[in-house]
Amino acid sequence: MFRKWDFFCPNEETKIPQGPGIYAFFLRPFRASAFGVYDDCKMSEDELTWAAKKLKQKALSLERLFMSIEAEGDIRQALKVSHVAKSYRIKINETSAISHSRIDFITTENVAEILRFLDGSWHILPPVYIGITHNQTLRDRFLQHRLNFYNKSQQGNVFGTRLAKSGFSWDDLVFGCQEQSPSDSIARDLHDLEDLLQLLTKPILSVR
Secondary structure (H helix, E strand, C coil): CCCCCCCECCHHHHHCCCCEEEEEEEECCCCCHCCCCCCCCCCCHHHHHHHHHHHHHHHHHHHHCCCCCCCEEEEEEECCCHHHHCCCEEEECCCCCCHHHHHCCCCCHHHHHHHHHHHCHHHHHCEEEEEEEEECCCHHHHHHHHHHHCCCCCCCCHHHHHHHHCCCCHHHHHEEEEEEECCCHHHHHHHHHHHHHHHHHCCCCCCC
């Protein structure tokens, strides 16, 4: 039988397991309620205009985050022996796939339905961070990441500060985890499982 993950909103820290395990943070940037969209609640034209504008901004911010990786390396002129071949050092960034024309279909007439659709589709986005914990509980690790996010004086290359610099809020997250008992045979393989999940999903805010 497959092992089930549990998912928690940012304000549900008391429900997070108090044991070791593997965990991931997902972005849920299109939470409908954050845009003022609720079931059976009529919005004014000004509210719809604001929601459409904010949705477009969030979509562009999300794309920028997933395209924030830089690549660099050396290339050498082909079909030349090494001592006469020209060599180049290059540094590249991925170009944007979303233009304003791609999101201009979002209007005051359809923004509420689009947000409801996107709000229910967060789980198809790849995680932005994957980690494991042995000596801390999953709840304590969650709280540690949250402290790093809100501690503006915190220095260092940790997930909380990287998320803060990305422009997304803590409320944009979903925390997923799978608690592991020390007696579980899979517990000894957590480091390898972490590496495998990072290899498969390429979490943008993980550094390993």
